[in-house]
Amino acid sequence: MQFSDERIKLLPFQNSDFECFLEIITCPQMMKHVYDPLTYDEAKSSFEKRLPPWELDSDKWRSFSISEIINGGKLGFISIRIVNHEAKIAEVGFMIKASAQGKGIGRKALKLIKQYAFDTLMLNKLVAYCSVDNAGSSGLLEKEGFIRENRLKQNTLINHQYRDDYAYGLSKPAL
Incomplete structure (x- = not known):
C-alpha cells in the first residue's frame, strides 16, 4: 500500500524507517512541542509498536514514512490511530524533519492521510x-480544514512543565 502525489509518497513503516x-523522536528541538525526547530504547520500542501488521479494529498507531519521490529521501512520518x-x-499526528519543514511536505502528507482516512478507512472524523x-502545526491543521474545537489546559507535561494544547477536528466532507 502506498499513497503519493507528484512530490511525496507515504509507505507503511518498515525497519528501514527507524x-x-x-x-526526530530523540531530538530535543524537534520534540519541544510534543513531549520529552525519547531515549534510544524508548524510541526503538515505540517504533516497533508502529510496524505492520495493522488491522482496522486496532487501537495502535498506523504509521507511514514520508519520502521524496525524486530521491527517496526520508522527510518524516505521519500516523493515524482509531x-x-x-x-x-x-x-492523526505528524513529524517532519527540521530540514524539510516549511516546504509544504506536511500539508501534502496530511492531504494524503485525510484521503486514506475518509475514502479507504471510511472514517467519520x-x-x-x-x-x-x-504555530507551524496549528497553522497546517487549519490550512487543511481542521477546526480548533478546544483549548486543553495543562494537557501535556514537557520538560517538567505543563503545557496547553489545542484540540482540532475535521469531519468527513458531506457528499
Whole structure:
C-alpha cells in the first residue's frame, strides 16, 4: 500500500524507517512541542509498536514514512490511530524533519492521510492535538480544514512543565 502525489509518497513503516524516526523522536528541538525526547530504547520500542501488521479494529498507531519521490529521501512520518471505533474517529499526528519543514511536505502528507482516512478507512472524523505554542502545526491543521474545537489546559507535561494544547477536528466532507 502506498499513497503519493507528484512530490511525496507515504509507505507503511518498515525497519528501514527507524533511523529517520530516531532522529526526530530523540531530538530535543524537534520534540519541544510534543513531549520529552525519547531515549534510544524508548524510541526503538515505540517504533516497533508502529510496524505492520495493522488491522482496522486496532487501537495502535498506523504509521507511514514520508519520502521524496525524486530521491527517496526520508522527510518524516505521519500516523493515524482509531480512538473511537463506533463513532469512526481517528487521531492523526505528524513529524517532519527540521530540514524539510516549511516546504509544504506536511500539508501534502496530511492531504494524503485525510484521503486514506475518509475514502479507504471510511472514517467519520479526524482529530489532532498540538501545543498552543506550535504555530507551524496549528497553522497546517487549519490550512487543511481542521477546526480548533478546544483549548486543553495543562494537557501535556514537557520538560517538567505543563503545557496547553489545542484540540482540532475535521469531519468527513458531506457528499
